Amino acid sequence: MPNAPSSSAHGLTGAQLFPHRHLTGISGLQPHEITFLLDEAEQWVDLNRKASKHDGRLSGLTQINAFFENSTRTLLSFEIAGKRLGADVVNMHAAQSSVKKGETLIDTAVTLNAMRADVIVIRHQSSGAVQLIADKVDCPVLNAGDGRHEHPTQALLDALTIRRRKGRIAGLRVAICGDVLHSRVARSNILALTSLAAEVRVIAPPTLMPPAIERMHVTPFTDFDTGIEGADVVMMLRLQSERMAGGFIPSPREYHALWGLTSERLERAAPDALVMHPGPMNRGVEIDSNIADDPNRSAITEQVEMGVAVRMACLDVLTRRKRGVEGWA
Amino acid sequence: MPNAPSSSAHGLTGAQLFPHRHLTGISGLQPHEITFLLDEAEQWVDLNRKASKHDGRLSGLTQINAFFENSTRTLLSFEIAGKRLGADVVNMHAAQSSVKKGETLIDTAVTLNAMRADVIVIRHQSSGAVQLIADKVDCPVLNAGDGRHEHPTQALLDALTIRRRKGRIAGLRVAICGDVLHSRVARSNILALTSLAAEVRVIAPPTLMPPAIERMHVTPFTDFDTGIEGADVVMMLRLQSERMAGGFIPSPREYHALWGLTSERLERAAPDALVMHPGPMNRGVEIDSNIADDPNRSAITEQVEMGVAVRMACLDVLTRRKRGVEGWA
Amino acid sequence: MPNAPSSSAHGLTGAQLFPHRHLTGISGLQPHEITFLLDEAEQWVDLNRKASKHDGRLSGLTQINAFFENSTRTLLSFEIAGKRLGADVVNMHAAQSSVKKGETLIDTAVTLNAMRADVIVIRHQSSGAVQLIADKVDCPVLNAGDGRHEHPTQALLDALTIRRRKGRIAGLRVAICGDVLHSRVARSNILALTSLAAEVRVIAPPTLMPPAIERMHVTPFTDFDTGIEGADVVMMLRLQSERMAGGFIPSPREYHALWGLTSERLERAAPDALVMHPGPMNRGVEIDSNIADDPNRSAITEQVEMGVAVRMACLDVLTRRKRGVEGWA
Numbered sequence: 001m002p003n004a005p006s007s008s009a010h011g012l013t014g015a016q017l018f019p020h021r022h023l024t025g026i027s028g029l030q031p032h033e034i035t036f037l038l039d040e041a042e043q044w045v046d047l048n049r050k051a052s053k054h055d056g057r058l059s060g061l062t063q064i065n066a067f068f069e070n071s072t073r074t075l076l077s078f079e080i081a082g083k084r085l086g087a088d089v090v091n092m093h094a095a096q097s098s099v100k101k102g103e104t105l106i107d108t109a110v111t112l113n114a115m116r117a118d119v120i121v122i123r124h125q126s127s128g129a130v131q132l133i134a135d136k137v138d139c140p141v142l143n144a145g146d147g148r149h150e151h152p153t154q155a156l157l158d159a160l161t162i163r164r165r166k167g168r169i170a171g172l173r174v175a176i177c178g179d180v181l182h183s184r185v186a187r188s189n190i191l192a193l194t195s196l197a198a199e200v201r202v203i204a205p206p207t208l209m210p211p212a213i214e215r216m217h218v219t220p221f222t223d224f225d226t227g228i229e230g231a232d233v234v235m236m237l238r239l240q241s242e243r244m245a246g247g248f249i250p251s252p253r254e255y256h257a258l259w260g261l262t263s264e265r266l267e268r269a270a271p272d273a274l275v276m277h278p279g280p281m282n283r284g285v286e287i288d289s290n291i292a293d294d295p296n297r298s299a300i301t302e303q304v305e306m307g308v309a310v311r312m313a314c315l316d317v318l319t320r321r322k323r324g325v326e327g328w329a
Numbered sequence: 330m331p332n333a334p335s336s337s338a339h340g341l342t343g344a345q346l347f348p349h350r351h352l353t354g355i356s357g358l359q360p361h362e363i364t365f366l367l368d369e370a371e372q373w374v375d376l377n378r379k380a381s382k383h384d385g386r387l388s389g390l391t392q393i394n395a396f397f398e399n400s401t402r403t404l405l406s407f408e409i410a411g412k413r414l415g416a417d418v419v420n421m422h423a424a425q426s427s428v429k430k431g432e433t434l435i436d437t438a439v440t441l442n443a444m445r446a447d448v449i450v451i452r453h454q455s456s457g458a459v460q461l462i463a464d465k466v467d468c469p470v471l472n473a474g475d476g477r478h479e480h481p482t483q484a485l486l487d488a489l490t491i492r493r494r495k496g497r498i499a500g501l502r503v504a505i506c507g508d509v510l511h512s513r514v515a516r517s518n519i520l521a522l523t524s525l526a527a528e529v530r531v532i533a534p535p536t537l538m539p540p541a542i543e544r545m546h547v548t549p550f551t552d553f554d555t556g557i558e559g560a561d562v563v564m565m566l567r568l569q570s571e572r573m574a575g576g577f578i579p580s581p582r583e584y585h586a587l588w589g590l591t592s593e594r595l596e597r598a599a600p601d602a603l604v605m606h607p608g609p610m611n612r613g614v615e616i617d618s619n620i621a622d623d624p625n626r627s628a629i630t631e632q633v634e635m636g637v638a639v640r641m642a643c644l645d646v647l648t649r650r651k652r653g654v655e656g657w658a
Numbered sequence: 659m660p661n662a663p664s665s666s667a668h669g670l671t672g673a674q675l676f677p678h679r680h681l682t683g684i685s686g687l688q689p690h691e692i693t694f695l696l697d698e699a700e701q702w703v704d705l706n707r708k709a710s711k712h713d714g715r716l717s718g719l720t721q722i723n724a725f726f727e728n729s730t731r732t733l734l735s736f737e738i739a740g741k742r743l744g745a746d747v748v749n750m751h752a753a754q755s756s757v758k759k760g761e762t763l764i765d766t767a768v769t770l771n772a773m774r775a776d777v778i779v780i781r782h783q784s785s786g787a788v789q790l791i792a793d794k795v796d797c798p799v800l801n802a803g804d805g806r807h808e809h810p811t812q813a814l815l816d817a818l819t820i821r822r823r824k825g826r827i828a829g830l831r832v833a834i835c836g837d838v839l840h841s842r843v844a845r846s847n848i849l850a851l852t853s854l855a856a857e858v859r860v861i862a863p864p865t866l867m868p869p870a871i872e873r874m875h876v877t878p879f880t881d882f883d884t885g886i887e888g889a890d891v892v893m894m895l896r897l898q899s900e901r902m903a904g905g906f907i908p909s910p911r912e913y914h915a916l917w918g919l920t921s922e923r924l925e926r927a928a929p930d931a932l933v934m935h936p937g938p939m940n941r942g943v944e945i946d947s948n949i950a951d952d953p954n955r956s957a958i959t960e961q962v963e964m965g966v967a968v969r970m971a972c973l974d975v976l977t978r979r980k981r982g983v984e985g986w987a
Contacts, residue, residue, distance in 0.1 A: 048774045051980050052718030054746070060381030062409055072750055073769060080720055080773055083746035088383070088412035092401055107610060111402060114633035115409055116377045280765060304772035322380050389710030391738055417712070417741035421730055436938060440731060443962035444738055445706045651709050 014327020018317050022134045022141045025150035026191040034192055037313055038160045044309035045160075048084070058087035061118035061319060066092045066108070066133075067144070068124040073279060073304070074144050074153075078121050081311035087118075109133040119319055122146070127184075140318035142311075148184055153314060154278055155188035157306040159196060161299050162233055164306070165274050170197035175228050175269070176218075177203040178237030178259065178286055179248070181210050185278050186237055190216050203227035205259060207248050224259055231269040235276040236261050239286045252285045261287045266297070274299050343656020347646050351463045351470045354479035355520035363521055366642050367489045373638035374489075377413070387416035390447035390648060395421040395437070395462075396473070397453040402608060402633070403473050403482075407450045410640035416447075438462040448648055451475070456513075469647035471640075477513055482643060483607055484517035486635040488525060490628050491562055493635075494603050499526035504557050504598070505547075506532040507566030507588065507615055508577070510539050514607050515566055519545050532556035534588060536577045553588055560598040564605045565590050568615045581614045590616045595626070603628050672985020676975050680792045680799045683808035684849035692850055695971055696818045702967035703818075706742070716745035719776035719977060724750045724766070724791075725802070726782040731937060731962070732802050732811075736779045739969035745776075767791040777977055780804070785842075798976035800969075806842055811972060812936055813846035815964040817854060819957050820891055822964075823932050828855035833886050833927070834876075835861040836895030836917065836944055837906070839868050843936050844895055848874050861885035863917060865906045882917055889927040893934040894919050897944045910943045919945045924955070932957050 017036050026034070047053050063082040067075050075091065082089040092112075105124075109132070112120055119140045122130045127147030134141035145151040163169050174193050180186045180202045193200050200218040202209070213220050221227030228234060239255060249255045266273065275291055275298045283289045292298050320328035346365050355363070376382050392411040396404050404420065411418040421441075434453075438461070441449055448469045451459045456476030463470040474480040492498050503522050509515045509531045522529050529547040531538070542549050550556030557563060568584060578584045595602065604620055604627045612618045621627050649657035675694050684692070705711050721740040725733050733749065740747040750770075763782075767790070770778055777798045780788045785805030792799040803809040821827050832851050838844045838860045851858050858876040860867070871878050879885030886892060897913060907913045924931065933949055933956045941947045950956050978986035 051776075051982065053720065053774065054718035060383035062382065062413070064405070076722070076748055076750060076770075077773060079748050080746065083748065084720070088409065090405060090408050090412065092405060104612065107608070107612075110630055111608065111633050112405075114630045115406060115637050116382065116634065118380075279769065283762065283765075301768055301772045304769050305774065308773050324380065389712035391711065391742070393734070417738065419734055419737050419741065421734060433941065436941075439959055440937065440962050441734075443959045444735060444966050445711065445963065447709075653709065 014325075015321065021318075021321075022143075023152055023314055023318060024131050024134055024141065024143045024146075026152045026155050026188045026195070027150065029192075029195070031195045031197075034156070034159065034195060037156055037310070037317065038163060040313035040317060041156070041160055041306070041309040044081075044084075044312040045164075045306065048305070048308055048312075053084050054086065055084060056086040057316060057323070058082065058085035058118075058319060061087045061322070062116065063087040063089045063119050063121065063315065064092060064112050064115070064117045065089065065121045065144075066112060066123075068122070068129070069145070071123055071145065074123060074307075077304075077307045078142075078144060078311050078315075081308050081315055082119075084308075085312055085315055087315070105129060105132060106136055109136040113137040113139065118322060119315060139322070142314055142318065145184055148182055148187070150188045150191075151184040152188050152192075153307065153310050154185050155192040156314070157303055157310040158189055158235065158276060158278075159192050160306045160310055161276065161303050162193075162274065165299055165302070166232065169193065171199070172232040173199045173201065173230055173270070174233040174235060175201045175203055175221075175231040176235045176237065177224065177227070177261070179208045179239060180204040180213070180237070181208040181248075182240065183237050189235065190218055194218065198233075201227050201231070203259075205249060205255075224265060225268055228265060228268050231273055233274045233276060234261060234266065234269055236287050238278060238280065239282055252282070256285050260285060261291055263288065263290060266291060273297065276300060276303060279304065343654075344650065350647075350650075351472075352481055352643055352647060353460050353463055353470065353472045353475075355481045355484050355517045355524070356479065358521075358524070360524045360526075363485070363488065363524060366485055366639070366646065367492060369642035369646060370485070370489055370635070370638040373410075373413075373641040374493075374635065377634070377637055377641075382413050383415065384413060385415040386645060386652070387411065387414035387447075387648060390416045390651070391445065392416040392418045392448050392450065392644065393421060393441050393444070393446045394418065394450045394473075395441060395452075397451070397458070398474070400452055400474065403452065403636075406633075406636045407471075407473060407640050410637050410644055411448075413637075414641055414644055416644070434458060434461060435465055438465040442466040442468065447651060448644060468651070471643055471647065474513055477511055477516070479517045479520075480513040481517050481521075482636065482639050483514050484521040485643070486632055486639040487518055487564065487605060487607075488521050489635045489639055490605065490632050491522075491603065494628055494631070495561065498522065500528070501561040502528045502530065502559055502599070503562040503564060504530045504532055504550075504560040505564045505566065506553065506556070506590070508537045508568060509533040509542070509566070510537045511569065512566050518564065519547055523547065527562075530556050530560065532588075534578060534584075553594060554597055557594060557597050560602055562603045562605060563590060563595065563598055565616050567607060567609065568611055570611075581611070585614050589614060590620055592617065592619060595620060602626065605629060605632060608633065672983075673979065679976075679979075680801075681810055681972055681976060682789050682792055682799065682801045682804075684810045684813050684846045684853070685808065687850075687853070689853045689855075692814070692817065692853060695814055695968070695975065696821060698971035698975060699814070699818055699964070699967040702739075702742075702970040703964065706963070706966055706970075711742050712744065713742060714744040715974060715981070716740065716743035716776075716977060719745045719980070720774065721745040721747045721777050721779065721973065722750060722770050722773070722775045723747065723779045723802075724770060724781075726780070726787070727803070729781055729803065732781065732965075735962075735965045736800075736802060736969050739966050739973055740777075742966075743970055743973055745973070763787060763790060764794055767794040771795040771797065776980060777973060797980070800972055800976065803842055806840055806845070808846045808849075809842040810846050810850075811965065811968050812843050813850040814972070815961055815968040816847055816893065816934060816936075817850050818964045818968055819934065819961050820851075820932065823957055823960070824890065827851065829857070830890040831857045831859065831888055831928070832891040832893060833859045833861055833879075833889040834893045834895065835882065835885070835919070837866045837897060838862040838871070838895065839866040840898065841895050847893065848876055852876065856891075859885050859889070861917075863907060863913075882923060883926055886923060886926050889931055891932045891934060892919060892924065892927055894945050896936060896938065897940055910940070914943050918943060919949055921946065921948060924949060931955065934958060934961060937962065 123144040127149035130143040130146040452473040456478035459472040459475040781802040785807035788801040788804040
């Protein structure tokens with residue numbers, strides 16, 4: 001079992017533990033704030049494994065999931081998280097949205113706010129869209145992925161998964177492999193893992209490696225076999241099919257040959273290396289099935305489970321001020 | 330604060346206050362019945378401004394939102410309203426509906442009824458579709474907009490907004506401007522505001538002015554500058570993009586020049602004139618941003634807020650008979 | 659009123675009454691197990707006819723409706739059923755699903771499982787897809803229709819409707835008419851009704867009659883007038899528009915002439931013959947409106963009502979083990 005120190009262990013109380021109104025990204029969070037959210041998530045992992053998994057603390061609060069970009073998994077995860085906490089959860093799907101009628105994003109934000117939302121979860125194809133909305137509303141805003149910017153709950157669920165499987169994060173060598181250039185998952189993970197003192201390596205084809213990535217305190221590799229050497233965690237990124245068509249890579253087959261995770265390649269990592277993937281996977285492209293399905297190596301299913309727990313923690317923590325929780329109001 | 334007389338102030342009790350089974354339109358409502366719904370909505374405005382906004386009175390009741398025509402805002406508003414009242418709310422989206430399989434509208438109505446819906450909210454592209462369904466089911470039906478016919482909750486939320494901002498409706502000069510011909514919002518508002526003794530003017534391009542509109546007890550103007558003269562409330566209508574393509578107007582730019590609400594034009598209205606818009610707005614077409622965003626003039630955000638409250642009032646009132654509320658059963 | 663023997667009448671207790679983890683089909687169910695589910699559904703028919711229709715027994719449980727194939731009615735029915743039982747119900751729509759991103763069906767199943775679903779309802783266009791998912795998850799799986807395979811809750815609701823209207827099922831002559839070849843509704847009904855000792859006839863055009871259908875203990879007829887002779891129940895199938903385009907039938911008009919249910923044809927059935935249709939109907943194609951709308955002959959509306967009750971029964975029974983209900987855990 002991982003160690004889950006009680007909040008008071010930080011020597012802080014209430015809103016000092018997490019003074020932020022919104023969760024727009026990992027950027028701007030202190031290490032102890034990230035750890036606080038991970039600690040909080042542990043109780044939800046426990047609850048979710050019970051037969052009855054209901055907690056009424058968000059009862060009477062309205063959670064709006066405004067997904068301007070489709071994502072079945074992330075929407076399901078946030079919807080389940082909110083409902084288990086007792087919130088009134090409503091989904092706003094992009095395909096039906098007034099945005100199509102020419103409404104500006106800010107008008108949409110103002111509208112959701114006027115309906116007295118208590119927390120808004122946003123996914124948007126444009127970087128910065130979530131911050132734009134956060135600036136216009138009275139309630140907490142949770143970023144469920146915006147453009148190439150951030151996907152903070154993904155980084156939190158990944159960190160929680162690592163901490164539970166490895167017992168710690170500090171000092172681990174984590175290799176993040178794939179389309180780092182376009183990936184908000186990579187970006188949020190780099191921010192979270194370096195903040196928690198992991199040694200982070202990024203492995204990408206030269207066309208998909210962000211320029212000056214060293215500034216993010218990571219070591220870049222364009223050769224997979226070198227980069228994976230001794231890694232404790234191998235985090236594969238999803239290859240977006242748009243990239244395949246976009247000329248960034250020659251073909252799925254060639255991508256697999258050079259950048260896919262195979263058993264052979266994994267042998268260069270640490271003997272007990274953990275394999276992760278944010279899903280949905282392109283089996284046989286960025287990852288081989290025998291690795292993805294190996295319960296001793298793969299933490300992919302556990303990542304999904306941690307996702308619901310982390311989102312419950314974020315929804316709970318961000319609404320404490322409004323709910324008048326002692327030390328937060 | 331607006332005056333919200335208690336229901337007993339009308340000298341009526343229970344079902345006498347609102348004897349209608351359905352809310353298919355403003356047409357057919359007595360002035361005191363409209364006022365009754367506005368009075369009822371006040372409590373929900375108050376509740377919605379609280380941190381916890383739950384009321385269990387519709388607990389155990391099934392609300393089906395059957396939207397044959399997409400409308401993100403209106404659907405969200407009804408869904409939030411029902412959930413805050415504790416109903417089991419389910420949405421039926423047109424895009425997935427059996428209607429696409431050739432089922433008749435009446436068969437859909439009979440199906441929803443057989444599932445023992447307790448209240449059905451309907452939006453449909455055809456005028457009269459809501460009445461057709463209301464005639465076939467055992468439960469209350471709420472019109473969320475049907476064709477060019479009516480959109481009664483929009484008129485109620487507009488009336489509530491005006492009453493709260495101006496303290497009264499009777500005697501106010503209200504100018505409704507834009508595509509009056511195709512607008513169910515205009516139609517329901519004309520019916521509600523004239524019923525409540527406002528002086529209503531309609532301003533529209535000749536191609537978008539309904540013939541014989543004087544019969545609705547309004548004064549038509551085809552010149553914006555004349556029509557807006559001394560108005561206490563300026564209610565702009567949304568310019569449907571279908572109209573722009575349909576040859577009714579020459580171009581968005583020309584529409585703005587002749588029919589858009591600018592600061593200059595607004596100066597002809599009363600000094601404290603209230604500006605309204607049902608949303609979503611085409612900024613720079615029918616309304617200028619500096620007006621829309623001026624909190625002293627614009628009530629646009631408040632309209633959205635009143636929308637949830639008014640819908641909660643309608644859902645509550647229409648289900649009282651079924652719930653056996655004293656005086657209603 | 660139909661006879662609804664208490665469960666103890668079977669001389670069995672708890673999980674012996676229904677030892678199955680999943681409901682993937684009628685195939686594999688014993689007659690007393692089918693009867694048990696019908697008996698259980700009776701209480702939900704009663705509850706659904708009350709003003710307040712809430713039962714909290716699935717409170718704290720997460721029900722995921724994963725519909726890979728659209729079906730407004732069936733989805734609504736399962737969603738209402740789950741919400742009335744107090745479950746946290748979330749819908750996963752095919753159109754938004756990760757399946758579109760190339761994810762395998764098994765990965766989707768594993769994902770829903772990792773989110774700690776307590777019951778999964780699946781509709782899929784491929785026969786066997788539901789079983790594939792059932793094999794991969796820890797929670798009960800309910801088949802809401804898979805390919806040409808089975809649609810067990812449809813058969814259960816049909817059986818319940820017949821039992822309530824006729825007082826029994828054994829010994830009744832039931833004629834199932836239409837596109838038997840492609841119909842999972844027909845298949846599940848044949849299995850259920852023959853299991854319950856009805857005499858089942860299938861009537862279909864030669865191109866839409868499954869080969870060797872006699873092995874399912876039914877009598878095939880390609881002539882409608884002969885097949886319907888003396889039938890106590892006439893169950894019409896929906897003509898899928900895909901079939902019309904597929905060359906299986908010459909035209910809707912000709913189909914109606916040869917295979918549509920008309921008053922004239924119905925006269926050959928028993929004088930009190932019950933008419934059924936799973937909906938949505940193609941009026942004037944497979945069934946005439948005067949028959950569909952005759953309350954004395956048609957049970958079509960009652961079928962919809964029984965659908966919600968049967969689904970509540972299945973959701974309740976399948977989750978008893980997890981909920982630790984006495985005799986089931």
